[in-house]
Amino acid sequence: xxxxxxxxxxxxxxxxxVAALHAELVRYGLVVxxxxxxxxxxPGADLFVIKPSGVPYDALAAEDMILCxxxxxxxxxxxxxxxxPSSDTAAHAYVYRHMPHIGGVVHTHSTYACAWAARNExxxxxxxxxxxEFGGPIPVGPFAIIGDxxxxxxxxxxxxxxxxxxxxxxxxxxxxxGKDARDAVKAAVMVEDVARSVHVARELGPLVPIPQEAVxxxxxxxxxVYGQSTDTRLASPTE
Numbered sequence: 001x002x003x004x005x006x007x008x009x010x011x012x013x014x015x016x017x018v019a020a021l022h023a024e025l026v027r028y029g030l031v032v033x034x035x036x037x038x039x040x041x042x043p044g045a046d047l048f049v050i051k052p053s054g055v056p057y058d059a060l061a062a063e064d065m066i067l068c069x070x071x072x073x074x075x076x077x078x079x080x081x082x083x084x085p086s087s088d089t090a091a092h093a094y095v096y097r098h099m100p101h102i103g104g105v106v107h108t109h110s111t112y113a114c115a116w117a118a119r120n121e122x123x124x125x126x127x128x129x130x131x132x133e134f135g136g137p138i139p140v141g142p143f144a145i146i147g148d149x150x151x152x153x154x155x156x157x158x159x160x161x162x163x164x165x166x167x168x169x170x171x172x173x174x175x176x177x178g179k180d181a182r183d184a185v186k187a188a189v190m191v192e193d194v195a196r197s198v199h200v201a202r203e204l205g206p207l208v209p210i211p212q213e214a215v216x217x218x219x220x221x222x223x224x225v226y227g228q229s230t231d232t233r234l235a236s237p238t239e
Contacts, residue, residue: 047070051086103183106187108188113195116140136162140167141155142154144172155169166188
């Protein structure tokens with residue numbers, strides 16, 4: 001299939017990003033062996049890039065990433081098309097079809113998030129970091145079998161209208177979404193961090209939820225004020 005030069009460039013950039021981001025899952029201890037995956041939507045096209053199934057993380061390169069359409073079909077003749085895509089491809093495709101604002105999807109098998117998923121229990125919002133990043137508790141999605149779009153349906157149903165960028169699929173593990181693949185990886189790192197902290201806190205005693213008004217204020221500040229301004233000018237001491 002032939003694409004415009006602009007789309008070809010976008011595909012190449014997403015391939016590089018997605019390949020490199022898999023190393024972040026290893027770096028933060030979010031996966032074991034070949035489990036887990038990162039995907040990224042190709043800007044300006046109904047396409048996304050995802051890793052091949054069963055390939056070791058240290059063997060992944062940009063040219064190994066598999067290009068798919070939004071129905072989860074591998075684009076014939078593209079680099080990597082001789083390989084089988086991730087077993088979660090149908091789930092990622094469903095998310096991209098039904099959440100057009102989403103540019104990245106990540107699945108990990110991180111220990112503490114999976115432990116909460118095994119209990120079918122949402123992670124309550126008891127840390128300011130959770131309020132900042134997820135805007136409230138991290139919800140549990142329905143149990144679904146791997147291989148078709150059932151997991152994707154559960155992700156969309158659970159996160160639609162929810163501020164959280166993470167869902168704990170029951171008896172499975174965390175899936176995260178983001179504006180792009182890097183943003184979704186950040187959410188995956190953060191969900192494991194808070195899953196661990198809240199688990200330890202509960203072992204020590206009763207959890208103390210953050211009042212909803214405070215959660216709303218924290219979320220708004222983090223999403224709209226925190227970090228560097230897009231204005232490249234240096235503020236004067238009086239600003």
